Amino acid sequence: MINVGLLITHQYRLLSVAAILDVFETVNKFTLASGQEAPFRVTLVCPGTTAANPAFSYPSVTLNEPIRLDLVLVPSFASDDIAGTLHKNSEFIPWLISQYHKNAEIATFCTGAFLLAATGLLNNKIATTHVDACAAFAQAFPSVKLLADKTVTQDGRLYTSGGATSTFHLLLHLVHRYCNRDMAIKIAKIFAIDMDRETQAYFSTFQPSRDHTDELVATAQEKIESNYHDTGTIEEMIRDIPASRRNMVRRFKQVTGITPIEYLQQTRIEAAKKLLLQTSLQMTEVIYNTGYNDPKAFRKIFRKTVGMTPSEYREKFQVR
Known part of the structure; x- marks a missing residue:
């Protein structure tokens, strides 16, 4: 039997915990119904001396218990x-490191990757997280090889989603890893999961960081966002900012996590996505605006950023 520990962190999302428990419960029920032993024993791991939420009918331990x-x-x-x-969950960090060194595998879901990254175990390893949290993640943990468009990553014994x-x-x-493909397919059907989706890029929304005090960078951001529809170069957009190009690029990336040209491209693509969904403009008009x-360049950048063509994006998400 596989011993699974589910962290009951401070400020956990109930939906996340419920989804995890529901899937493991379902796998166990299917296996028991076939006359075999349930593959997973789930234990809730709680901080300090805090007991588990009584709504969860699972055995629980605290971080202080072996x-x-x-x-x-x-x-x-x-x-x-x-x-x-x-900060509130910092007591989990040494515990996670200890479990990893005892040969446990660790899987994080969505923003849970931040806690794993804080242990240092993800340094120089690949990871992903919620698309709208990727900029903050990259800035906080530059040593992690962030794959922002990926739905799932695995690097050794570390998994992220x-x-x-x-x-x-x-x-x-994980069900495929610990059980078999047939069980994974059965779970996919029960929960109506599209097993073939490997990218989450088309769910992202470009939300540039404004939580900083660098006035030059803030000015550059404002100029780019106000003039993204112009066909001029990035240098022309920020030419009157009193800083050398090299210094501006360095400061800009340090503050926002991306270069000015990447910022311009992200701003343009976000604008294109809105036009595709909120207007009936022809594709040439979307490109020009x-x-x-x-x-050709627009479609290449759009596909690389979003994970599908502009036409596919409009077809998939436009409200009819």
């Missing part, structure tokens, strides 16, 4: 103040 686990699961938590949430429904894709991956004059 336990040996095969698989540790870190649910998503509220992302309004990630730094504050990490993207946001929201990507939780189910990682759960399928977002500052591109080369349709």
Whole structure:
């Protein structure tokens, strides 16, 4: 039997915990119905001396109690103040490191990746998280190889998933890993999960960071956002800012996590996405109105950023 520990962190998202428990419960029920032993024993791991929520009918232990686990699961938590949430959950950090060194695998869901990254175990390893939290993650943990578009990542004994429904894709991956493909397919059908989705890029929304005090960078951001539809170069857009190009690029990336040209491209693509969904403009008009004059270049950048073509994006998400 596989010993699974589910962290009941401070400010965990109930939906995340419920989804994880529901999938493991379902796997156990299917297995028991076939006359076999349930594959998973789930224990809730609680901070300090705090007891588990009585709504969860599972055995629980605190961080102070010894336990040996095969698989540790870190649910998503509220992302309004990630730094504050990490501070509240700091007691989990040495515990996670200890479990990993005892050969446990660790899987995080959505913003739970921040807690794993804070342990240092993800340094120089690949990871993903909620698409809208990727900029903050990259800035907080530059040593992690962030794959923002991925739904699920695995690097050795460490697993991460993207946001929201990507939780189910990682759960399928774990069911396949610990049980078999047939069980993973059965769970996918029960929970109506699209097993083939490997990217979450088209769910992202570009939300540039404004939580900084660098006035030059703030000015550059404002100029880019006000003039993205112009076809001029990035240098022309920020030419009157009193800083050398090299210094501006360095400061800009340090503050926002991306270069000015990447910021311009992200701003343009976000504008294009809105035009595709909120208007009936022809594709050539969308391209022109977002500052591109080369349709081929626009489509290439759009597909790379969003994970599908502009036409596919409009077809998939436009309200009819």
